[in-house]
Amino acid sequence: MKAKTKRVNKLADAYRISSYSELESFVAAFAAGKINLIILVGEPGLAKSRTVKGLLPDACWIEGNASPFGMYLKLFEHRDRLVVIDDVDSLYSDRNGIRLLKCLCQTDEQKVVAWPTASRELKREGVPREFVTRSRVIIITNEWKTLNQNVAALQDRGHTLLFCPNAAEVHLKVSEWFTDEEIFSFLGEQLHRVDRPSMRLYHRALELKSSGLEWRAILPEFPGNARARRAAELLQDPKYMTQRARVEEFVKSGAGCRATFFNYARRLGHRHEP
Known part of the structure; x- marks a missing residue:
């Protein structure tokens, strides 16, 4: 009989940050070697990945759709470099994925990362079954579920950040790159109608306007x-x-x-x- 998965609620221990300057300060501390692991959690459309990538342009970037084995190969290829794992949902719910993450996120300066079984592909690629790396990690995800004690142990090794900027903060960040003044001004006057802030709202409004459609209707009637x-x-x-x-x-x-x-x-x- 399969044992039940025990959920462990640890997000109450997370740092709640509400500004891009706070987020950038954490990433800068990570880049300077002061922080070993960051788990960055936030709603879609907040430019989490863009913000991190802008501050860590040379990091090894691993997309969440990578398989655990593909991740192992990439970690070996880019060992000792800073690592960003983006959209981790499919990895941290997989047994081999969470095993790799636990190895990689050890608090020791030198971490031993291993693959549990022999593989012809490892031999063909010239990749050992274990290696030592100094890589440190940022994990980016839209949702973090502390599914069990293994995931909780991973979370305990770093700093979990809940990124929750309000509509005004997102609007201010959008001003750095958005060029349509009419849309920007309209949305700025209607921030009280934005329930879930997202930069994608500005993109969608621009698409509607470019198509000659009524773009102001992108916002719902006041809820x-x-x-x-x-x-x-x-x-x-x-x-x-x-x-x-x-x-x-x-x-x-x-x-x-x-x-x-x-x-x-x-x-x-x-x-x-x-």
Whole structure:
């Protein structure tokens, strides 16, 4: 009878970061040899991979669709180099994949990476069944499931980062490369309607506009949250010059209490001001 897989919830121990500057600081520390392992978790469309690649242009890049055996060959070929494993879902749920990751993510400076069985392909490629490497690793994934104790042990060897930028932070990052001012300005005024921030929203709007279609419809009607809409209106209304005035009007209009206003203001990327 097959034993049940025990789920181990350890994401509560992760670092929650909300800005690209924080993410870049962690990657810079990794590049400088200060950090051995980073597990970077975040929603699709946040430019996680692009950000890491921009700071580590010479790293060995392994896509998540690689087989464990293909990964072993590539790790040997690029031993001692920094390694980025992108979209790891198919690897860390595979027995050989998690075994390789555990070897590679040891905290020792020199790690012994091994393949468990003899293989004609290893012999043909001139690759040994085990080798020593100084490689350090960043794992990038949209979702991290601590499926069992083996995955938990891997997680304990490094720093798990939950990357959760709000719509305003993503919008600011998009400004570095997006060139359509009309779309950019429109979306910037509608950030309170963006439930799940993604740079892909800007790409989709541009595709619709280039096709002569109604691109403004890319955003859904406001999702029934009058409180968030009211907070956004007050933050943009020049009549209310101070946060105190905005809060007073928010409460007076029956939208909610002071804490509710600041909660929505924070989601919209607005700093707490007097």
